[in-house]
């Protein structure tokens with residue numbers, strides 16, 4: 497959408513400015529949506545710069561992530577990726593047979609509109625970690641830290657709990673959520689088989705979506721340790737898949753999560 501309120505006024509042509517939360521201690525972004533967009537930018541090899549929203553700057557839709565590209569704002573991770581694919585001619589990342597496209601579409605719904613809610617359910621139960629070193633703790637000092645711990649985390653928890661209830665997962669018992677998570681993970685594991693990526697030997701946009709949501713499930717605190725144990729023991733190919741993408745596209749993972757630097761260099765020149 498056209499924006500009269502650009503975050504980056506002296507923008508460079510065809511350079512993406514990604515506005516998102518700052519780095520966290522356990523994962524480069526605790527927002528699965530922002531993490532998805534940033535991973536996509538890396539996979540698609542699109543030049544970008546992160547902009548810290550300081551927990552304040554939101555899109556016209558009232559959320560992060562959003563991007564600014566050539567003086568226009570684009571919000572919602574899925575819409576952003578669709579628009580970037582078109583603008584930068586990255587349709588090879590969507591290049592699948594008609595039947596694989598249909599399966600990828602169904603997996604998109606499983607990941608984005610079902611499995612994602614397991615992590616969000618966990619956050620609705622306990623989001624306290626967001627204010628510790630696992631989350632943004634190291635960035636929160638003084639009055640800002642006090643306000644974040646006492647007000648912002650509580651407001652995030654309430655909001656995500658309400659949304660999880662509206663989606664449905666939030667009304668389930670812990671055992672029911674766990675059961676749903678296992679079924680989703682089994683489906684991903686079966687589709688993956690022994691292939692490097694969901695549809696073969698090359699990475700596609702659906703792998704970016706899968707990576708972002710699975711990484712949140714694996715690397716951020718969950719309501720039950722059984723989730724991680726299930727991934728390690730019952731669907732190890734899913735764990736290997738996440739590690740494969742992490743090592744290839746996030747070699748700076750340790751650096752970003754240790755330093756909170758949003759401008760780490762991830763690609764060798």
Ligand SMILES: N[C@@H](CCC(=O)N[C@@H](CS)C(=O)NCC(=O)O)C(=O)O
Pocket residue numbers: 526527528529530558559560561571572573574655
């Ligand atoms: N459908 C959106 C969801 C974005 C979203 O839920 N963002 C969260 C952070 S993970 C947010 O901005 N929450 C603040 C709020 O809704 O007030 C997308 O894909 O970008």
